[in-house]
Amino acid sequence: MQIYKVGGAVRDRLLGKPVTDIDWVVVGATTEEMLAKGFRPVGADFPVFLHPKSGEEYALARTERKSGRGYGGFTFHASPEVTLEEDLIRRDLTINAMAEDDEQNLTDPYHGQRDLEDRVLRHVSPAFAEDPLRVLRVARFAARYAELGFKVAPETLELMRQLSESGELEALTAERSWKEISRALMEEQPQVFIQVLRDCGALKVLMPEVDALFGVPQPEAHHPEIDSGIHTLSVLEQSALHKQPLTVRWACLLHDLGKGLTPEEEWPRHIAHEHKGLKLIKAVNERFKAPKDCQELALLVGQYHTHGHRALELKASTLLELLQSFDVYRRPQRFEEFIVACEMDARGRKGLEQRSYPQADYLRGAADVARGVAVQPLLEKGFKGPELGEALKRERLKALKAYKESASS
CATH class of the missing domain: 1.20.5 (Single alpha-helices involved in coiled-coils or other helix-helix interfaces)
Incomplete structure (x- = not known):
């Protein structure tokens, strides 16, 4: 029995990043041997065990074969004869297909260390194209490591494009998709995630409502970047720069979907895009079964973000209606998240990233005044x-x- 540290723990140590989760692969062992050593089995799909003391996951080396559609359409084979190299080749990216023994001796059959040095996200083998979830995973890694200069290899992007066109993405469950999307939105540069999905054609399959924004112009006086899709990426980027929570980042991604419905003859104006976008925001929320707080904030920001921008001009009666819509008396945090989403929207414009946003404190003050009225x-x-x-x-x-x-x- 030989035990190796694999995947992200090896990758992040070599990158000089903090190692959080550690995965282990056991070569040359049987299920019975693992149980005899006190390991506790997890799940029924393939042999993964929890260490009796640390609780970390130890998986028997295994191979896999495509047997159906989607993320779950695989047959696994684990036995003492499966080699470490055979286990590593089934992984998604070369930088995730390295292993270390307990003395930090590196096993790197697919040149992951070289790709780390070259800042390349490259698939390990053609079997990459068998798992549609990997399209989302690679885009997420691109978002995570964009600050280090990582790019998706052209041949890997081509495989992602083939997967996007194959119909396999539709086989992903809402739960698996949301897990990847939500993690990607919380990366350092979530806008890169959306851009990579667009580059490989996955965005128009997974979120056609967002994809439809690209190429749609806005008035240059308010939006120097002009393109609605570019604006959305910029707003998402600002939300990450300002360390906003997932609820705000999700709302930032979906806030302008109504602009994708504006007839070309009305461009670059988008009259009532806030109301028109609500059905699209609802559709995306439901498609990925987003958590309730994400769904609610996305709809409220979509409907009222222009109210936020015009806060100083609103009549007192309109201001009160806005506060009532958010239930600021019982849900103060939700209104605060709306305010910061509006601020990210205002800053997500070319050359205006550092602009002041007096509307934010004005709205906070209004909420305090309304809440201060005694019953x-x-x-x-x-x-x-x-x-x-x-x-x-x-x-x-x-x-x-x-x-x-x-x-x-």
């Missing part, structure tokens, strides 16, 4: 039920009018 005096006046709700609304409106006047003076 108790109204109860003491005898208001209850629907009448109490109306009286509270009147008091909040009065407070917001005063706030608006003081802010403009």
Whole structure:
């Protein structure tokens, strides 16, 4: 029995990055031997075990063969005869197909170390094209390591293109897709993930609503970058630069989908794109079964982001309606995420990345004013039920009018 550290732990050590998760491969062992040593089996698909003390995953060396569609369409074979090289060749990228023994002696049959040095994301073997999930994984690695100068090898991008055209991507489950998408959006440069998906034709399969934004112009006075797709990438980039959470990044990606529906004869204006985009945002949310908080914020940002930009001009009554829509009294965090998503949208424009956004503090102040209206005096006046709700609304409106006047003076 020989045990090797494999995959990301080896890759990240060689890159000088912190190693978090460690995966191990066991060569020359049987399931019975692993159990006898106290390892606990995990799952039924293939022989993976948890270490009795560390809890880390140890997998028997195995080969795999394509047997059906999609990510799960594989037959696995694990036996003591499977070599380390045979196990490594089934992996996605050369930089993930290296192994180390306990003395850090490197096994690198597919030249992963060379590709690390050359900053290349390259597939290990033609079997790469058998697993559609790898399209998303490679795009995610491109986003993670873009800051180090990594690029997808042209021949790997071509295989990704073939996969995108094969219909295999449609076989991915919503859960598997969302796991990759959500992880990619939280990388250092999530816009690279979207760009790579577009470069290989996967974006128009997975998110045609986002793909449709590219080539659609916007008024240059507001959008020096002009192209709606480029703007979306820039907004996503800003959300990462400002360390925003997944909810905000997802909303930033989907906020302008309505612009893809504007007839060409109306370009570059996009009248009512906020309302038109809601059905598209809903469709993308449902396609990937995004978490509820991501779904809700994406829809609210899509509908109200131009309200955010025009916050200083809004009538007090419109401002109150905006605050009510977000339920700022019980869900203050959601309104804060809306504000920062609007700010990312304002900054995601060529040459305007450092612009100030006074609307943010104005909206925060308005929310504080509305929340500051006390209910108790109204109860003491005898208001209850629907009448109490109306009286509270009147008091909040009065407070917001005063706030608006003081802010403009």
